[in-house]
Amino acid sequence: MKSNVDIVDLAKVELREANAVxxxxxxxxxxxxxxxxxxxGAHALACGLDAPVIVEIDGHTGYYCAGMNKTAEIxxxxxxxxxxxxxxxxxxxxxxxxxxxxxxxxxxxxxxxIDGNASSRCGISMKGIDIVVAGDIGHMSAFMAxxxxxxxxxxxGADFGDSIYEAKLFVRGKVxxxxxxxxxxxxxxxxxxxxxxxxxRAQVDANPExxxxxxxxxxxxxxxxxxxxxx
Amino acid sequence: xxxxxxxxxKNPALEPELGRxxxxxxxxxxxxxxxxxxxAIYHDPLEDEGAVKLTLFHPDDDFDWxxxxxxxxxxxxQSATVHAIASHAVLISDGDADLxxxxxxxxxxxxxxxxTGRVIEIYKETGLPxxxxxxxxxxxxxxxxxxxxxxxxxxxxxxxxxxxPFSTGLDLCLVHNGxxxxxxxxxxxxxxxxxxxxxxxxxxxxAAAYLTAKLLEGRTLHQALEDxxxxxxxFYTFCVGTADGFxxxxxxxxxxxxxxxxxxxxxxxxxxxxxxxxxxxVGDARVWEPEPATVYxxxxxxx
Numbered sequence: 001m002k003s004n005v006d007i008v009d010l011a012k013v014e015l016r017e018a019n020a021v022x023x024x025x026x027x028x029x030x031x032x033x034x035x036x037x038x039x040x041g042a043h044a045l046a047c048g049l050d051a052p053v054i055v056e057i058d059g060h061t062g063y064y065c066a067g068m069n070k071t072a073e074i075x076x077x078x079x080x081x082x083x084x085x086x087x088x089x090x091x092x093x094x095x096x097x098x099x100x101x102x103x104x105x106x107x108x109x110x111x112x113x114i115d116g117n118a119s120s121r122c123g124i125s126m127k128g129i130d131i132v133v134a135g136d137i138g139h140m141s142a143f144m145a146x147x148x149x150x151x152x153x154x155x156x157g158a159d160f161g162d163s164i165y166e167a168k169l170f171v172r173g174k175v176x177x178x179x180x181x182x183x184x185x186x187x188x189x190x191x192x193x194x195x196x197x198x199x200x201r202a203q204v205d206a207n208p209e210x211x212x213x214x215x216x217x218x219x220x221x222x223x224x225x226x227x228x229x230x231x
Numbered sequence: 232x233x234x235x236x237x238x239x240x241k242n243p244a245l246e247p248e249l250g251r252x253x254x255x256x257x258x259x260x261x262x263x264x265x266x267x268x269x270x271a272i273y274h275d276p277l278e279d280e281g282a283v284k285l286t287l288f289h290p291d292d293d294f295d296w297x298x299x300x301x302x303x304x305x306x307x308x309q310s311a312t313v314h315a316i317a318s319h320a321v322l323i324s325d326g327d328a329d330l331x332x333x334x335x336x337x338x339x340x341x342x343x344x345x346x347t348g349r350v351i352e353i354y355k356e357t358g359l360p361x362x363x364x365x366x367x368x369x370x371x372x373x374x375x376x377x378x379x380x381x382x383x384x385x386x387x388x389x390x391x392x393x394x395x396p397f398s399t400g401l402d403l404c405l406v407h408n409g410x411x412x413x414x415x416x417x418x419x420x421x422x423x424x425x426x427x428x429x430x431x432x433x434x435x436x437x438a439a440a441y442l443t444a445k446l447l448e449g450r451t452l453h454q455a456l457e458d459x460x461x462x463x464x465x466f467y468t469f470c471v472g473t474a475d476g477f478x479x480x481x482x483x484x485x486x487x488x489x490x491x492x493x494x495x496x497x498x499x500x501x502x503x504x505x506x507x508x509x510x511x512x513v514g515d516a517r518v519w520e521p522e523p524a525t526v527y528x529x530x531x532x533x534x
């Protein structure tokens with residue numbers, strides 16, 4: 001291990017202290033490199049980082065790991081509990097195992113990569129985040145997704161993209177069912193190029209030709225010009 | 232909120248360690264349910280085919296259990312032995328479980344029958360999970376499997392009777408994280424159609440009675456759980472204890488968390504991974520989240 005990696009061992013320090021160490025460069029935005037040992041399913045670990053630090057978490061995490069992340073690069077060598085990378089603004093979060101419910105929920109930016117499966121409500125209310133899942137995702141994913149891109153190499157559960165706005169959804173596997181107002185759309189060259197760039201950035205090996213694209217049919221109430229007068 | 236934990240020993244050599252490994256799992260879930268806790272432990276199976284084991288509760292720790300045994304001997308001509316543990320007692324008899332239950336409830340209105348069967352014992356109380364575990368000396372208990380619950384009450388009062396697990400028949404019990412929305416209708420239906428009377432306002436007791444009704448109809452436990460996906464409205468992660476194993480079911484929406492882990496020696500279930508971190512070999516365990524509306528079971532014939 002490189003000598004400039006600081007060890008944060010949750011078997012030795014309390015969670016609050018560990019998060020304070022990880023957040024110490026927030027104001028100055030200094031680059032640093034941390035390795036977190038023995039997370040043991042702890043909640044809200046490595047949340048609110050606001051500096052280009054590298055954080056490697058060695059083990060499984062609990063609720064809300066890497067929430068509100070800004071510019072940090074966080075890797076979880078294990079499974080992530082519910083709400084990983086929730087409301088992420090920028091930076092990268094990489095889960096080497098599976099992720100639980102609502103991964104990347106309401107994220108505004110940055111990149112979330114999940115090597116395993118994500119469960120239900122992945123990317124719910126996403127607002128600009130890019131999410132790449134190498135495995136399957138569960139039901140009600142991308143519900144009310146407003147902006148950003150969700151890429152799934154495996155299969156997708158029921159009610160995909162229900163009430164979606166402008167987010168782009170790319171799926172290589174099967175979709176169990178589409179939610180209200182979500183439809184399959186054509187894959188033009190510009191979409192294949194966009195997807196290829198995103199897959200490369202996520203370092204995921206897949207051929208853009210094998211994907212289908214889904215998005216909003218823009219038929220729900222909000223999209224009808226006749227309803228503008230309601231305000 | 233509530234927390235659920237379960238541990239099933241695949242390797243019999245670990246059975247003496249059951250309570251010692253399980254107590255920290257229950258206590259870790261204190262944040263999810265700090266008002267009450269309970270366990271259903273499966274141990275010391277009765278050898279005599281005709282014998283039955285009842286776990287009883289009386290709010291007074293000094294309740295005279297021997298006097299109850301004397302009453303059963305005189306009134307029912309049923310011999311019984313009793314062993315008190317804090318507010319609970321395990322009564323073993325060769326009588327009929329239903330007749331014994333009726334006689335016991337008639338003997339003293341404050342008495343409650345927590346469980347009946349040949350293997351199961353249920354212990355539950357209000358208070359922090361650590362205090363409840365200590366009160367019943369959980370760490371010292373051995374057994375093949377155990378399920379537990381930490382409660383954060385929502386729809387009914389914080390009482391011993393409202394705590395989980397709930398008995399669902401001989402050697403069967405249920406713990407629940409969530410809330411059912413059609414329990415009032417279901418409660419009256421179960422009473423009218425099956426004569427099953429719920430003793431508390433608790434929604435989980437209704438789910439337990441529902442499973443009991445389905446089993447009385449001749450459905451297997453696996454089928455009864457699948458039926459509940461259609462008939463129970465609301466949010467739930469269930470863990471059901473049986474004489475030789477346990478089963479897990481999440482509702483189709485599955486917003487209540489659950490995690491499963493398995494090694495060659497044990498299977499464990501919990502609301503959160505952090506409850507499992509003290510188990511031997513958990514670092515190499517297969518860890519996964521149970522799918523919605525899917526019955527998972529161990530140790531019994533999944534017919």
